[in-house]
Amino acid sequence: MGKIVAIDGPAGSGKGTVAKILSKKCNLVYIDTGAMYRAIALEALRNNISIDDEDKIVEIALNSKIEFIDDKIYLNGEDVSKDIRTMEVTRIVSPISSIVKLREILVDMQRKIAGDNDVIMEGRDITTVVFPNATYKFYLDAEVSERANRRYKENLEKGIETTYEEILDNINKRDYNDMHKEIGSLMRTNDQIYIDSTNLTIEEVVDKFRKEIV
Ligand code: DC
Numbered sequence: 001m002g003k004i005v006a007i008d009g010p011a012g013s014g015k016g017t018v019a020k021i022l023s024k025k026c027n028l029v030y031i032d033t034g035a036m037y038r039a040i041a042l043e044a045l046r047n048n049i050s051i052d053d054e055d056k057i058v059e060i061a062l063n064s065k066i067e068f069i070d071d072k073i074y075l076n077g078e079d080v081s082k083d084i085r086t087m088e089v090t091r092i093v094s095p096i097s098s099i100v101k102l103r104e105i106l107v108d109m110q111r112k113i114a115g116d117n118d119v120i121m122e123g124r125d126i127t128t129v130v131f132p133n134a135t136y137k138f139y140l141d142a143e144v145s146e147r148a149n150r151r152y153k154e155n156l157e158k159g160i161e162t163t164y165e166e167i168l169d170n171i172n173k174r175d176y177n178d179m180h181k182e183i184g185s186l187m188r189t190n191d192q193i194y195i196d197s198t199n200l201t202i203e204e205v206v207d208k209f210r211k212e213i214v
Contacts, residue, residue: 003028003118005213006126006134008186010178011171012147013140014197014205015122020071021206023120026213031113032073033123033130034093036066036106038084039075041093051092054099061105068113087162087170094174097124103184125184127192136213139192140205146198147171 005028009015016032023030040061049056067074072081083089096102103125110130114121121130127137142150148168155162178186188194193212197205 001133002114002116004114004131004134005120005136005138005209006131007120007122007138007140008124008127008192009122009138009140010142010144010147010175010186012151013142014150014202015140017202018140018197018205018209019120019122021202022209022213025206025210026120027118028120029068029114029117030071031068031110031119031121033106033110033121033126035068035073035081035084036109037097037102038089038093039066039073039080040064040102040106041089041096042080042084043075044096045088045092051095054101057096057099058101058105061102066109066113085158086160087166090170094177097184098177098181100183103129107184124178124186128187128189129184137189137192138209138212139188139194141194141196142198144168144171144175 005022007015007019019030019032022028040057043060043064044051044057049060065076072079073084074080107130110121123130127134127139145168148164148171151167151171152162152164155167195205195208
């Protein structure tokens with residue numbers, strides 16, 4: 001096992017942005033585990049599989065090859081980096097990620113992708129389930145209105161059509177679901193370094209992380 005920087009936190013807390021910057025500055029392989037759950041959700045949508053059909057969703061995961069190359073995510077050889085960010089996927093990904101067997105398959109994949117590399121991995125259960133013995137464990141947080149605002153602006157820039165209210169509602173639902181899972185719930189623990197990004201710029205958040213990572 002190489003050096004592992006594990007970051008958990010709710011949607012829109014800035015995990016992705018910060019992890020990408022730190023991966024370059026600190027020479028770490030960046031692994032976005034939310035993107036992996038999104039890729040499975042996308043494949044379920046494409047095959048008209050209901051979110052209640054757990055067996056079929058698990059089958060998708062067992063037959064899927066997920067790779068990260070140059071900050072892009074590939075599903076069975078196809079670059080799906082854009083397609084996994086639509087509101088359709090965002091709406092169903094949290095319930096899909098509650099499927100225990102699916103989580104086991106993806107957690108296993110996440111450990112394999114990390115391999116012996118020095119990595120920065122972000123998600124909901126990285127500090128607790130995937131790498132409880134990570135070198136550094138962080139919980140990145142922000143107030144829900146600020147997180148919804150950030151997502152709204154991001155979507156506008158990407159040309160994804162949504163309203164602020166729709167995003168706020170989605171984030172509230174995902175927060176609840178992601179914090180109340182049978183396995184792999186998002187939670188705060190005593191051994192995480194807690195950072196609240198509500199009133200901080202990206203640079204300020206990155207600085208706080210860098211002070212901890214030696
Ligand atoms: O980080 P994100 O918003 O792209 O993640 C999408 C969903 O995937 C999120 O609502 C919960 C789920 N997820 C998870 O259950 N465990 C992880 N390690 C990462 C994401």
